[in-house]
Amino acid sequence: MADTRDRILAATNESFRRRGYHGTSIKDVTRAAGATIGSLYHFFPGGKTALAEAVIIESGAAYRRLFELIADEAADPAAAITAFFDGAALVLEDSDFLDVCPIGTVAREVASTDDDLRTATDAVFRSWIDAAAERFTPITPITPITPTTPTTPATPVSDEARALATTVVAALEGGLILARARRDATILQTIGRQMAGLVSHALATRPPASSSGRPPRSRTARTRP
Amino acid sequence: MADTRDRILAATNESFRRRGYHGTSIKDVTRAAGATIGSLYHFFPGGKTALAEAVIIESGAAYRRLFELIADEAADPAAAITAFFDGAALVLEDSDFLDVCPIGTVAREVASTDDDLRTATDAVFRSWIDAAAERFTPITPITPITPTTPTTPATPVSDEARALATTVVAALEGGLILARARRDATILQTIGRQMAGLVSHALATRPPASSSGRPPRSRTARTRP
DNA sequence: TGAAGGCTAGAACCATCGTTCTACTAGAGC
């Protein structure tokens, strides 16, 4: 069955969220996935590094889809932020404070020692920042419908929007650290409120006030990662 | 010589910043510290966990002192935030993107698996949030000079100030992740500006505007950690 | 029927892990 690869990815994801990159053992992963070492090295000939890279890329993409899904349904960017942070708080609590995001943990562990993995985490963070920054940018009157690569934003994004998006992603990753350390998910909600306030204030004062939300876009809807 | 303990702590600190908790080996630490395994277990009979706890507590306290030092010299809370984030960016760049803070990394790695270490990281974060929240709280007319324990703020701190402080600490920890992943220290400066804006806006609108900075307090000045 | 290829299976390898343990040195106090 070809879903062995998926089971291995899922088990690795969970172990990263629980113990981080170095704390995750290949043998534990295979055991948890109900797979064998042979299978793991069959699907990931590059070993642990390749496996980690796949987890980072695939769950990074899943989170981006999740954010866009939430943002599409929210009335405005600030509401999207609140909803996303509240959702993260819920997941955190439901999972008994298992880490929500394996990428931040791995990013910190390997940034100084493994350049391939560092680059992979950076690409994921970039993608998230792009997705958020797009939502923070008022739509230009005529949007050219060029089917460019998904990581390149369709509309040009202002420096202000990008700074805002960067801050939101940072606050999310940092908030996960604080909330897990205290085993208190409301910390994430609190930070989400602050971020929503920051975003709505910036959007109200800085650009020509287009208070309406963004138009619905091509949906790549999916379930939770 | 009794500074063996200090050398071990410093080497562990650096290894945590480079490789995280699980990536740090006792033997590497002793080698880097110019100490022996016997000495390490002499000073830290609790082994790796006790060593990590000491690193967390001691460098956590050093960062708090550093923040208070910067805040004492800044004109207002927003300027303090900017200065602190800029300082972190500078350290990050000067150290060739070695992690600035070992605590956040360890916190994420162990929160699900080691309750003692999780509690230690939580205490440090709490202490930072207290220190920042105090600066965000306008001084009450008469401050009772009760020499309480240092972690208890002398002035009662509003929920708003605490939420603000929590957000700033989260943004700092998350910003370190992003900046290291991209090897770009300006990310920290950007986030610092956003946080300064958030803080000054909140302080200007919410409480009775006491635009002057806080009075100089009893200094526990110290050098960089 | 036979060959090929995708996938499973797990023993074996050596390196390294955190920890324990015994032996030793140096200096203080009596």
Add this chain to the structure above:
DNA sequence: GCTCTAGTAGAACGATGGTTCTAGCCTTCA
């Protein structure tokens, strides 16, 4: 001198790390 304690030194231990490798199981296709 002797004793005691703080600290140094590193060999040895069993467990576990990531990886390699050979063998075998199915399914597909000729």
